[in-house]
Amino acid sequence: MDALAWSGGKDAALALRELEDPLLLCVLAGGRTRGHRLLPELIRAQADALGLRVAFVDLPENPSNDAYEQGLADAFGEHDIDRIAYADLFVEPIREYREGLLARCGVEGVWPLWGRDTEALFDEFVAEYRAVACVVDDSLGPAFLGRELSPDFRADLPPDADPCGENGEYHTFVTDGPGFAEALSVEVGDTHREHNDHTGRHQHYADLRLPQPF
Structure with missing residues (x-):
């Protein structure tokens, strides 16, 4: 199954245009989305408006790297995800980290916006x-x-x-x-x-x- 790392934000929305009917995979930390600090009902409202499925990785506030990686690995297995797209634009260390994690999980990474101006x-x-x-x-x-x-x-x-x-x-x-x-x-x-x-x-x-x- 194809998935998109969904933040609820603009870059994820732009990346979505390059994909066909993905699962929106959204990471929560302490009941809010990581980074964007959004409540899950906002993400569900977006998914409903887009007519797409959404799944949450529910982690504690300020999770350790081990907890984050294990949560993603469990979600990849639970939802049979074999390919996931990320909306990163140019920050190399973030992409390198994600690629390493995905390789360990046996999941392919896709970067539809990478290098765009x-x-x-x-x-x-x-x-x-x-x-x-x-x-x-x-x-x-x-x-x-x-x-x-x-x-x-x-x-x-x-x-x-x-x-x-x-x-x-x-x-x-x-x-x-x-x-x-x-x-x-x-x-x-x-x-x-x-x-x-x-x-x-x-x-x-x-x-x-x-x-x-x-």
Whole structure:
């Protein structure tokens, strides 16, 4: 079975265009997605809108590498995954780590966006999709949380920031675009600040929520 490492963000949505009916595989740590800090109901809403299946790898908060790798290996076996796509763009150490893990699990890795120009990719995304910033680091600050990606968003990024946030400057939640049966609405709740052990910097994240029915 083919799978896509699904974060809920823009790069994963762009990678999805290159695949046919994959399983969306999403890693949770402490009840939220790793990196993007999204609640699972948001991911389920995306999967429903896209008409795709989603499976979660449920890990504790701040899992060890061993726990992370074992969780993925178990998911690969449980769902009979023999090929998985990642939406990484250019960070070599991350790809090398993933390739090593996949080789040990006997799973093929696919990298549909690798090496793409991130300025062009940002423009391509905002022309077709809608997304809001759900995590930002201190270089952007919490005022960016909940902002929709747009040319103005990009113009307001610090000069040394990657346009697609590939160095951890920001993460997104996609609400509409190709493949979505309907657009998603989200509300921005409380914001939080925490240390990111992977980047060594602090980051801010927003409690995005689906609107509650009356």
